[in-house]
Amino acid sequence: MTGRLVTGTLLFNDGAPCVGARVLATLAGADEFLSDGGVVAGKAAAMTDSRGQWAMYLTANSSLEPAGGAWLIAATPPGYDIPISEVYVAVPDVPGPHQVDDVVVDAPGGSLRYDPPAGAVLPQQFGAKADGASDDTGAINDAIESAISRGIGAVYLPPGHYLVNGTISIPAPITFAGWWTSQAVAGAPSAGTVLVAGSTSTPGAPVLEVALTGSKVAGVRLERFHVLGADSWLSSSGAKDRVGVRLKDVGSEVSMDAVYVSGFQRQGMVFDEVFDAIVVGSRVFFCGADDGYPAVDVLGGGADNTNAMHVFGLHVENCPFMLRVDDLSRHVQFVACKFELFSQSPAHSPSQILDAVEIEFVGCQFVQRGADDSGYADSSAQPHMVTVSGESSVIGFQGCMFTAAPTATSPLSPSSRWVTQTGGRVKIVGSTFNRCWGGAGPVPIDLGSAAVVNGNYVAVQAVSGNKGAISLSGGCAVVGNVFDVHGVASNGTLVVDEGGGNVIASNATAESA
Secondary structure: OOOEEEEEEEEEOOOOEOOOOEEEEEEOOOOEOOOOOOOOEOEEEEEOOOOOEEEEEEEOOOOOOEOOEEEEEEEEOOOOOOOOEEEEEEEOOOOOOEEEEEEEEOOHHHOOOOOOOOOOEOHHHHOOOOEEEEEOHHHHHHHHHHHHHHOOOEEEEOOEEEEEOOOEEEOOOOEEEEOOOOOOOOOOOOOOEEEEEOOOOOOOOEEEEEOEOOEOEOOOEEEEEEEEOOOOOOOOOOOEOOEEEEEEEEEEEEEEEEEEEEEEOOOOEEEEEEEEEEEEOOEEEEEOOOOOOOOEEEEOOOOOOOEEEEEEOOEEEOOOOOEEEOOOEEEEEEEOOEEEOOOOOOOOOOEEEOOEEEEEEEOOEEEEOOOOOOOOOOHHHOOOOEEEOOOOOEEEEEOOEEEEOOOOOOOOOOOEOOEEEOOOEEEEEOOEEEEEEEOOOOOOEEOOOOEEEEOOEEEEEEEOOEOOOEEEOOOOEEEOOEEEEEOOOOEOOOEEEOOOOOEEEOOEEEEEO
16 A cells, blocks of 8 residues: 555553554644545544554555655544544655554543543553453453442443453443454454453353342443353354353343353353343354253342343354243343254253243244254154243244254255243244144144134145144134145144144145145
8 A cells, every 4th residue: 555654552651552542643734534435635543453553554645645744643542532642743754664652642630540431441451451361350340340439330341352260240330341343253352352251160150240249230231242251252162161141130221232152151141130121132152051051041039030121133043052031030022033053953942931921022033953953863852942831921922933954945844843832821923934843743833721823824844744733732722824734744634632622713724745
């Protein structure tokens, strides 16, 4: 590229790197941007990396002529709208790069507390290295305590890998935020804010916990960071025997936005007695254990059950036990979420609604393995994707998609089992079951009493002549559904009536060899 290369290192006045800062250079007397949004004449910008280093090319005009003269270089740390330091640098008009070493950034008055309080506290002010090798637990907790005590209310973690051997504790209202980029890769500091789970002597210790003994925490916001418990984001190799993020006794104005958790032997996310909370655009990969620890755990207890929690766009994948909702949790909505086994073949249902009230899945996608997948000893060993139990349970599925992996152009192969109900009430409305296993063993939709199945599309693959899709106990209604049967279906019926008082009416059926 044409221009003069200028590099520098941006430091706090205690020598710690200023990470994630914006460095802006402006040529004296020139402050114009090109109308086409391309090269900027007389202005350049850069972001500092995990070591506080930055680099930029300086050009004088739209013809990309090399820069000369005096440039104003201003540094703006994360969380600030105005620069806290300005340094004039003379750049001679001669070829070659020019080094601007150790540009020291001082806040007004030389203070590292960053007044006014509208800013954010950085763990680097308390010695955090973000190099993935030094334990940053203490520095992060010191930053949290400082922000709380000074009423600032925000802790910002610039891009980098923060090793956490202990537990990051949030006991009061605060915004805890990082820098979100693309999917992080272990060892790449430029890939956003990553909390790396270190070894701990306490099995199950969370990497991050929002809790206050004897009281509730309200007004906590968790935003834009990764929690890594394995060797990489793409597998469970080296998964730590820890929990990723745990919220305990938390209520009112609680939110989690763009939080990515991966690689833990125990839960990725735990919501224990949490109410009035919002979770948006987050991910949990390679967490949990089959019928042991769910990747996402929603728990209640006593009078303070998890209540009024709204989850939007959560993506849970490659976790053998993806979701548990239990302990009379109530009024929990999952909207446009995806629960995907992909390469997992668990022996137990990967999504379990055990004893919960008014739990709703709206526009969600459930991706199951095939009943004849090589991970199962035989097709009858495949569990249902979702289990509903507990006499108090009231569960709804509205506009959901049930499909098997790997995705194929046909809605038939492979085929799977989807929902089983042993207690409570289930309502399935306007949903699509793309691949229903018609072979021997439990039917794909195995319902107890007081179930409603209305206005759904159910594609069934007949296996060995069997075409059973739905089984009912007493007091159920299967009305207005479309059954699309493929293969030779000579045995059994689509809807197996095993109880009394069931209503089976106005269903359309199409069969083809």
